[in-house]
Amino acid sequence: MFNIKKLRPTIQKSRNCIFDPMKVLHLDTNHPLLIEQFTELGFENHEDYTSTKEQVEKKIHLYDGVIIRSRFTIDQKFLDKATNLKFIGRVGAGLENIDVEHAKFRDIFLASAPEGNRNAVGEHTLGMLLSIMNQMCKANRQVKKGRWKRENNRGVELDGKTVGIIGYGNMGKAFAKKLQGFDVEVICYDIIGGVGDENARQVGIMEFQQRSDVVSLHVPETEQTIEMVNAEFIEAFHKPFWLLNTARGKCVVTKDLVESLKSGKILGAGLDVLEYEKKSFENMFVQKPKAFKYLRKAKNVLLTPHVAGWTVESKEKLAQTIVDKIKERFS
Numbered sequence: 001m002f003n004i005k006k007l008r009p010t011i012q013k014s015r016n017c018i019f020d021p022m023k024v025l026h027l028d029t030n031h032p033l034l035i036e037q038f039t040e041l042g043f044e045n046h047e048d049y050t051s052t053k054e055q056v057e058k059k060i061h062l063y064d065g066v067i068i069r070s071r072f073t074i075d076q077k078f079l080d081k082a083t084n085l086k087f088i089g090r091v092g093a094g095l096e097n098i099d100v101e102h103a104k105f106r107d108i109f110l111a112s113a114p115e116g117n118r119n120a121v122g123e124h125t126l127g128m129l130l131s132i133m134n135q136m137c138k139a140n141r142q143v144k145k146g147r148w149k150r151e152n153n154r155g156v157e158l159d160g161k162t163v164g165i166i167g168y169g170n171m172g173k174a175f176a177k178k179l180q181g182f183d184v185e186v187i188c189y190d191i192i193g194g195v196g197d198e199n200a201r202q203v204g205i206m207e208f209q210q211r212s213d214v215v216s217l218h219v220p221e222t223e224q225t226i227e228m229v230n231a232e233f234i235e236a237f238h239k240p241f242w243l244l245n246t247a248r249g250k251c252v253v254t255k256d257l258v259e260s261l262k263s264g265k266i267l268g269a270g271l272d273v274l275e276y277e278k279k280s281f282e283n284m285f286v287q288k289p290k291a292f293k294y295l296r297k298a299k300n301v302l303l304t305p306h307v308a309g310w311t312v313e314s315k316e317k318l319a320q321t322i323v324d325k326i327k328e329r330f331s
Contacts (some may be wrong), residue, residue, distance in 0.1 A: 118159030
């Protein structure tokens with residue numbers, strides 16, 4: 001149970017009002033524990049899951065906190081209208097839909113929750129890798145159609161391979177941990193030095209591209225990572241490799257991926273995210289580009305709808321992480 005008596009004076013002081021509680025606007029549905037525990041903390045919770053961004057902007061000045069997943073972008077215009085805003089809780093890992101620099105300028109606390117779904121992402125990534133290496137999706141479709149082709153579905157073992165992880169934060173480390181039961185070498189590449197650990201050896205990009213048999217992306221969406229995996233990047237690898245992307249779709253140039261799948265430079269791909277996704281992540285894109293049509297038909301490509309971190313358990317963990325971070329900041 002939270003120490004409400006300890007927390008409430010801090011809240012009241014931050015409002016410069018003796019009796020008014022902190023008002024929090026919830027813009028996306030989440031695990032009910034968020035509202036339950038915020039209520040225990042003395043917060044006043046308001047829910048609005050249908051108003052447009054413009055409608056929300058007209059009332060956002062009334063709120064001290066906002067809880068959101070990815071419903072819309074919180075840009076500078078939105079933040080400037082949020083004159084009383086003290087925190088934004090993003091129930092997920094990335095902050096690319098928030099103007100982080102302007103939020104910091106406005107002294108708004110940003111709480112994301114990569115700790116909440118890292119295990120789910122690690123498990124999903126491993127599942128995708130084993131599926132594409134053993135042609136499980138193709139074999140499943142064939143058997144369901146009454147076709148029994150054993151030699152046509154001979155798989156490749158993971159043991160003895162080198163698994164390369166790009167981005168060694170919460171998600172990358174979770175995937176590396178899942179690989180410890182296999183006889184593999186795990187290496188990682190990250191723009192931050194000294195992040196390697198007992199589960200992955202950090203290397204430079206040249207060694208990474210020389211040794212990797214599997215490449216798994218676990219990076220945020222930034223100016224540096226958008227279109228990072230393009231034709232030039234792919235061709236720099238010394239060996240054909242399997243590609244996994246459970247990070248952000250715009251990190252991979254899809255048309256270049258398709259050409260590499262056709263040439264055999266990429267042996268197979270497991271994609272939980274796509275370049276064409278809408279910013280909300282909630283809906284599939286309207287148009288179907290030519291490259292996507294190829295991915296849909298490719299027997300060595302496994303597609304899932306941005307659900308790597310989307311488990312029953314992670315829903316609760318994500319919400320609890322946000323509560324804990326906001327509680328720690330304002331208590």
